[in-house]
Amino acid sequence: MENIKLSFEKDSAIALKNIKLQRALNKAIDQFRNVRWRAVREFQDWEQLRVSARRIKEWTIDHLDGYLEMLEANVINAGGNVHWASDANEACEIILDIAQKHKVKSVVKSKSMATEEIELNHSFEGAGIKVVETDLGEYIIQLANERPSHIIAPAIHKTKDDISKLFVEKLNTPYFNEPEDLTKIAREKLRNEFLNADMGVSGVNFSVAETGTIVIVENEGNARLTTTVPRIHVALMGIEKVIPRFEDLPIFLNILIRSATGQKMSTYVSLITGPKRNSDLDGPEEFHLVIMDNGRSKILSNEETRESLYCIRCGACLYICPVYKKVGGHSYGWVYQGPIGAIITPQLLGIDKASDLPFASSLCGACKDVCPVKINIPRVLLELRARVINDKRVGARFLLRIAVKLWRFTMENTSFYNLALRLSYILQKPWIRHGRLVSLPFPFSRWTKKRDFPAISKIPFRKQWKEIKDLEF
Amino acid sequence: MYLIKEADKKIKVSLFITCLVDALFPQVGVSMVKVLKRLGVEVGFPEKQTCCGQPAFNTGFRQDAKLLAKRFLSIFDRDEFIVSPSGSCTSMVRVFYKELFHDDQKTSNMVELLSTRTYEFSEFLVNVLKVDDVGATYKGRVTYHDSCHALRELRIQDEPRKLIKSVKGIDFMEMKSPETCCGFGGTFSIKFPDVSVSILDEKIESIIESGADTILSTDMGCLMHIGGALNRMNIPVKTMHIAELLSNR
Ligand code: SF4
Numbered sequence: 137m138e139n140i141k142l143s144f145e146k147d148s149a150i151a152l153k154n155i156k157l158q159r160a161l162n163k164a165i166d167q168f169r170n171v172r173w174r175a176v177r178e179f180q181d182w183e184q185l186r187v188s189a190r191r192i193k194e195w196t197i198d199h200l201d202g203y204l205e206m207l208e209a210n211v212i213n214a215g216g217n218v219h220w221a222s223d224a225n226e227a228c229e230i231i232l233d234i235a236q237k238h239k240v241k242s243v244v245k246s247k248s249m250a251t252e253e254i255e256l257n258h259s260f261e262g263a264g265i266k267v268v269e270t271d272l273g274e275y276i277i278q279l280a281n282e283r284p285s286h287i288i289a290p291a292i293h294k295t296k297d298d299i300s301k302l303f304v305e306k307l308n309t310p311y312f313n314e315p316e317d318l319t320k321i322a323r324e325k326l327r328n329e330f331l332n333a334d335m336g337v338s339g340v341n342f343s344v345a346e347t348g349t350i351v352i353v354e355n356e357g358n359a360r361l362t363t364t365v366p367r368i369h370v371a372l373m374g375i376e377k378v379i380p381r382f383e384d385l386p387i388f389l390n391i392l393i394r395s396a397t398g399q400k401m402s403t404y405v406s407l408i409t410g411p412k413r414n415s416d417l418d419g420p421e422e423f424h425l426v427i428m429d430n431g432r433s434k435i436l437s438n439e440e441t442r443e444s445l446y447c448i449r450c451g452a453c454l455y456i457c458p459v460y461k462k463v464g465g466h467s468y469g470w471v472y473q474g475p476i477g478a479i480i481t482p483q484l485l486g487i488d489k490a491s492d493l494p495f496a497s498s499l500c501g502a503c504k505d506v507c508p509v510k511i512n513i514p515r516v517l518l519e520l521r522a523r524v525i526n527d528k529r530v531g532a533r534f535l536l537r538i539a540v541k542l543w544r545f546t547m548e549n550t551s552f553y554n555l556a557l558r559l560s561y562i563l564q565k566p567w568i569r570h571g572r573l574v575s576l577p578f579p580f581s582r583w584t585k586k587r588d589f590p591a592i593s594k595i596p597f598r599k600q601w602k603e604i605k606d607l608e609f
Numbered sequence: 610m611y612l613i614k615e616a617d618k619k620i621k622v623s624l625f626i627t628c629l630v631d632a633l634f635p636q637v638g639v640s641m642v643k644v645l646k647r648l649g650v651e652v653g654f655p656e657k658q659t660c661c662g663q664p665a666f667n668t669g670f671r672q673d674a675k676l677l678a679k680r681f682l683s684i685f686d687r688d689e690f691i692v693s694p695s696g697s698c699t700s701m702v703r704v705f706y707k708e709l710f711h712d713d714q715k716t717s718n719m720v721e722l723l724s725t726r727t728y729e730f731s732e733f734l735v736n737v738l739k740v741d742d743v744g745a746t747y748k749g750r751v752t753y754h755d756s757c758h759a760l761r762e763l764r765i766q767d768e769p770r771k772l773i774k775s776v777k778g779i780d781f782m783e784m785k786s787p788e789t790c791c792g793f794g795g796t797f798s799i800k801f802p803d804v805s806v807s808i809l810d811e812k813i814e815s816i817i818e819s820g821a822d823t824i825l826s827t828d829m830g831c832l833m834h835i836g837g838a839l840n841r842m843n844i845p846v847k848t849m850h851i852a853e854l855l856s857n858r
Binding site for chain 2: 462574
């Protein structure tokens with residue numbers, strides 16, 4: 137993780153030129169926006185639900201230590217094991233340790249952003265343990281050896297054709313074009329993996345402190361199998377996933393599912409409290425919950441950006457974001473994309489590693505309006521921008537600093553301002569074509585490459601004002 | 610048409626004209642003056658004003674933004690109503706100044722007092738003066754683009770539409786997703802010009818699809834961006850600030 141340095145500028149340029157990607161994104165996103173809108177509109181008290189969810193998150197995050205301890209005690213009570221990981225390395229070591237103790241040869245995984253964050257698959261593979269993603273989207277991504285480009289729909293950047301070709305290449309299947317056929321192939325392949333696996337690794341959507349229950353929301357049934365078929369189940373969660381009471385759960389299921397997929401309820405919701413009990417027919421013999429910090433307590437300690445931790449990873453902000461729609465998920469360089477990626481990645485990895493992400497937004501605010509827990513993402517982006525500018529390691533370039541100071545100095549003094557207007561009016565003349573500026577020198581060329589710029593007026597408003605202020609109209 | 614009755618105390622408005630309108634689109638300011646004066650409002654223009662500090666705030670230069678914000682606060686200190694031809698600059702004063710000075714109680718109080726008197730032009734007409742019909746006429750098919758700050762920071766959505774629909778002879782139609790960003794985003798448009806323009810392309814498509822010959826908005830930032838591409842592509846759609854429309858007779 138130390139060597140990562142993300143570049144939104146470079147990666148987004150590549151994405152914008154990829155016509156296939158543009159088509160895939162356009163289609164999927166337009167479709168989804170409509171579906172979600174319907175799911176939210178039909179729910180009468182949506183706003184009230186958001187307010188409740190937000191309050192519970194605020195309360196829980198403010199009292200996080202207590203709830204995490206409560207969660208730990210109740211998981212242990214139910215016969216499970218709890219492990220604490222301070223960072224990605226520790227989390228990987230803990231999980232690998234469990235696997236090695238039990239001589240695990242093969243692992244199945246259900247969808248989990250936390251395991252992406254710690255690159256768990258690399259650790260398994262490095263130790264010679266086979267690991268298979270069982271969520272269809274993640275399975276595709278694993279076959280293609282890529283990174284997910286959306287926290288809910290990991291393969292959103294791929295067209296049907298891409299996937300068919302991938303299956304032909306990697307699984308030696310004939311070329312199918314129907315999604316049903318592709319799903320059938322994946323399903324057949326995955327059945328065997330489930331039956332042969334010694335260990336299942338899952339994420340956690342919510343964990344309930346008062347009961348020690350972890351909750352997993354999904355549509356394919358693969359998480360249900362991952363958590364019940366193999367003899368060991370390991371679940372990985374970030375510290376922010378805990379909610380206090382069982383009765384808080386309906387609120388969160390409602391806002392998560394409607395925001396994430398536009399459904400009223402997902403096909404599967406698994407509630408898991410400890411390992412298999414004597415009376416149970418199925419279930420793992422051992423249950424391990426790994427609770428991971430990995431930079432989150434640092435976010436917690438900062439009041440200005442703490443609300444970043446309220447995120448329930450529903451993906452709604454990605455779908456609504458005009459920037460995401462154009463550049464796709466890979467431009468954000470890490471496991472979290474879109475508006476939530478732009479605020480959480482610089483905080484988790486370090487602001488110096490992702491210093492252009494807070495700027496990768498037009499600040500249109502559509503994300504804060506859809507976010508089910510009302511995270512004011514533009515406000516956090518602005519806060520992070522200020523941090524970037526003040527950061528000694530990245531900061532603003534010397535010339536930019538000088539330019540801003542000069543600009544501010546001019547704006548602070550009305551006569552300098554007037555002079556600047558006059559000067560700009562004169563200086564612009566060589567570039568004027570038909571009353572407009574069409575190809576300005578750097579850095580203004582960044583505007584005029586594809587857009588005209590209006591010419592500066594001969595008589596600014598403040599001069600015209602003197603003429604009109606006493607007129608009647 | 611509404612005229613403030615003789616007996617009423619005259620409403621006094623100070624124009625917060627924004628540096629963009631001052632330097633590039635003075636006709637928008639002039640239009641505002643015309644509309645307001647016709648409605649019997651007493652209009653003033655504090656001549657010391659320059660920029661509210663938003664460009665600095667948005668790029669993370671908070672200290673510079675603070676200096677300009679304080680200057681703004683002192684210039685508009687005593688005015689009854691402050692009205693601006695921009696949802697974005699109005700948001701800066703009404704929403705983001707609070708953010709900027711959240712750890713400075715004294716300035717926060719000033720911001721609080723001032724922000725309740727600061728309005729974007731169309732919401733001032735509809736919500737304060739209670740006017741929908743200003744007596745304007747316009748022959749043309751128009752559509753309206755919601756500027757992001759007006760819509761999502763100030764919740765201005767019906768106000769401009771009421772005003773537009775009341776214009777005599779006008780043919781108003783909504784475009785597809787009028788609320789989607791045009792990709793301007795202030796300095797975003799030059800920090801990531803290609804991303805900005807690809808968002809803009811989608812907006813231009815919606816405008817063309819609507820069949821309008823005029824695109825209206827509350828903000829010259831968006832219109833400068835949209836118009837810049839329309840010009841470049843030789844698309845015969847005019848950009849027009851809502852004040853220009855409303856001053857047309
Ligand atoms: S920030 Fe809000 S909208 Fe975005 S993923 Fe998180 S909860 Fe969902």
